[in-house]
Amino acid sequence: MEEALRSISRPVRLLAAGGTIAMTGERAVPALDAGQLLEALPALALVPDLSAENVLSLPGPQISLAQALELARRACAAADDGAGVVITTGTDTLEELAVLCSMLYGGEAPIVLTGANRPASNPGADGPANLLDAVALAGAGAASGIGVVVAFGGEIHGAMTVRKVDSTGPAAFGSPSAGPIGRIVEGRIWLHAMPLRGPALQPQTLERRVAIVTAALGDEGALLEAAAAGSDGVVVVAFGAGHLPPGMLRALQAAARRVPVLVTCRPDRSQMLFTTYGFDGAERDLRAAGAICVPFLSAAAARVALLCCLGAGLSPEGTAAALAQWDARLPFHGRA
Numbered sequence: 530m531e532e533a534l535r536s537i538s539r540p541v542r543l544l545a546a547g548g549t550i551a552m553t554g555e556r557a558v559p560a561l562d563a564g565q566l567l568e569a570l571p572a573l574a575l576v577p578d579l580s581a582e583n584v585l586s587l588p589g590p591q592i593s594l595a596q597a598l599e600l601a602r603r604a605c606a607a608a609d610d611g612a613g614v615v616i617t618t619g620t621d622t623l624e625e626l627a628v629l630c631s632m633l634y635g636g637e638a639p640i641v642l643t644g645a646n647r648p649a650s651n652p653g654a655d656g657p658a659n660l661l662d663a664v665a666l667a668g669a670g671a672a673s674g675i676g677v678v679v680a681f682g683g684e685i686h687g688a689m690t691v692r693k694v695d696s697t698g699p700a701a702f703g704s705p706s707a708g709p710i711g712r713i714v715e716g717r718i719w720l721h722a723m724p725l726r727g728p729a730l731q732p733q734t735l736e737r738r739v740a741i742v743t744a745a746l747g748d749e750g751a752l753l754e755a756a757a758a759g760s761d762g763v764v765v766v767a768f769g770a771g772h773l774p775p776g777m778l779r780a781l782q783a784a785a786r787r788v789p790v791l792v793t794c795r796p797d798r799s800q801m802l803f804t805t806y807g808f809d810g811a812e813r814d815l816r817a818a819g820a821i822c823v824p825f826l827s828a829a830a831a832r833v834a835l836l837c838c839l840g841a842g843l844s845p846e847g848t849a850a851a852l853a854q855w856d857a858r859l860p861f862h863g864r865a
Contacts, residue, residue: 530661531575533716537668539638540578540612543567546585546592546600546626548619550645550656557648559586566617569649570657576664589619592626594735594836601630608638613667616642617660620693620701623679627688628830631677632837635729639672642688643680646701655682655699665716672718675710676726684709687724689834689855692797692827705797706825725854732840737761739832739839743795744768750780757784761839764791764831771801771812771824778810778818785819789838789845791831791852792820799824801856821848823855 545551545563553560563581567573584600585592592600604614618626627642634640643663645656663680666672677688681702686709694703703709711720740756743766756763763784767773771794773781784790792815794801801824802812816822823831834855838848 530572530716533665534572534575535577537576537665538670539668540580541576541615541664541668542607542612543579543581543615543617543664544600544604544607545581545583546616546618547587548589548617548623548644549648550617550643550660551586552648553650554648557650559588561649562586566656566660570661572661573664576668579664587619589621589623592619592622597622597626597629598732598735601626601633604630604640605634605636608634608640609636611638613638613669613672614640615660615663615667616640617656617663618642618644620644620646624691624693624702624827625829625833627677627679627691628833629735629837631688632727632730632834633732634677635726637673639667639669639675640677641667641680642677646695646697646699653699658683661716662713666713666718669718671720674723675720676724678710678724680713683713685711685713685720689724689826689830692829694797706799727854728851730837730841730843730851732837733842734840735836737836737839739764739835741766741828741832743828744773744777748774749776750774750778753777753780753784757787757790760788762789762791762835764793764828764835765820766828767792767794767801767815769796770794770805771815771822772806773810773815775809778814781815781820782818789835789848790820791826791835792822792824793826793828793831794824799827803857821845821852823852824857825855826852
């Protein structure tokens, strides 16, 4: 690890935003700032150019959309100046912050999010190892062009496909659809893939209402109708490979005429078919309903992506183009 830290080739900037990694006490609450996180890891003194800034000191569920946007903007600005950026934050909303950063960022230096599932004062706290890994990744020359990623439990995950998969264990994050794109071993970086990266957007605000409505047995569409009437956009989580009850399909068709509607699917390893089934409410009907299909995004990721598109003033057609890579395409052209 010492050799790897000494060999870091770019400046690294830590933006601390609270979360379990910064919590201590019998009933854990935020307690450690950015400087204290670094002081707890003497090995980080070996990093040639490492700086830290305390941005927030909040549990993940308490971060507002406005605070999240400001944090993402700070991270993008630091990375655009050439620094590898590490964001420490709460795991409850880490995947949404990762998506937000990814939607805003188009540069070459890495932005790496990490945190902890166990408070710093608990036996077996996982924060120190995750922070060491994140700094090593953010500073690695081999990570140029990787965009925004999550480093957790020794694995590297693309920001748009990562999900929290364990509430309390140290292997908190996974990418059910895509798998990890690499690993960090004693500060050394192994990458076997590069994440898909879309166009960088500049949302002026995230203060819009985007509801998530999940299909359930017997749902005939009343919740979706109410959501479309009171929201600026809707994310619909369909069954299986893109199926809805007939009544919910009618509600989807009506909603898509009122507001932008994104459709993903309920399974963790989500994908959406095109022409396999022919019953009322099957995938062909959903694809013809006027919604934007993003089956390779989780519902949480789709909501943040739609908030960014709305905040950037994109039309429905512009939103569809910005998110096209999160559905299967023919032919496939790789990075957007």
